[in-house]
Amino acid sequence: MVSVTLFGDTRCGRSWSVDEPGSGFHRLYHIYDGACTMRSDDAAAVKLSRGLYLLPAWRPYRLSHDLKEPLTCRWFHFTAFPPVMSGLVRIPVTGAVASIVNALPLVMKHKADDAVAPLIDALVAVLRADRMIDGIADERLARVFGHIDADVVDCSNEKLASIAGLNREYFIRLFEKAMSMTPQEYIARCRIERAKKAILGGAKVSAAAAAVGFSDDKAFSRFFKARNGVPPASYRGHSRQP
Incomplete structure (x- = not known):
């Protein structure tokens, strides 16, 4: 089950950056223009360009972007129960995932967390079934x-x-x-x-x-x-x- 806290469709401004201390929520980014760079103390820097990405909960990281190609994305902050224990995941937008992603903009128009949450929950379920993310087996x-x-x-x-x-x-x-x-x-x-x-x-x-x-x-x-x-x-x- 997921709970969506925030979502939006944003072209990030000059001052945008993230210094994530390891909070209990995931960021889901559907980047359709520009890019950002993800850095952490225990891994090499990774550039996130056009595509769908699930960023980890519970782990510290930093995000920044180049003003020459500002990050433009559809984004969601959500918590998952049971917890998802995976690092950064780039998600292929095919099959069931594509259907969910295509439906999200229509539901986002209602500006209601409870309307968006079932689609994010379905996406997480597909990722679990396809073993793209790890859960708690015990x-x-x-x-x-x-x-x-x-x-x-x-x-x-x-x-x-x-x-x-x-x-x-x-x-x-x-x-x-x-x-x-x-x-x-x-x-x-x-x-x-x-x-x-x-x-x-x-x-x-x-x-x-x-x-x-x-x-x-x-x-x-x-x-x-x-x-x-x-x-x-x-x-x-x-x-x-x-």
Whole structure:
């Protein structure tokens, strides 16, 4: 299942760049003019030109473009449950993928996340079926991710270990091996993505805070700003870019 946070059709301006810290959402780019370059500390730079690309969640990277060929793309930010654990994927636009991609512009006109999400969900399902992306095969962790998707607040390590049917210490090690982060770091990133979606949907800061388990708005604002660079009250005006 996917949840779409943002989408658009954009010709990026002079100041556009991305310094992705490793958030819990994917970027899906359908580039139809220009290009951008993706850089990370553990891989060579890659140029993304015309085509369809799935960029990774949970991993840090940087994006920039040359003003001589500014990035122009149809783009989507979405989270996936269970998580997709793949690097950068260039997706051939053929068969079922082509049908989905061709339908997206029509649905985007409604400017509703809930209208776009089923098509992105279908695309992810096709990519999984064609083994172009990796998921979480361990059924114990699959149960844990299902719980987190349903309730991002009641997620102590003890609770999650019980759902997995494992002792706490072994569960944490298993989770870290699969996700390259602790369970609580993963949950923190999930809470941020839920809060972003609530804020972009028009929720007040207090409502977004309560939705992800914060009873103190100031504590939530500090948590949000530390991970996004802007406080939640300002996020809506800073977020709409590829």
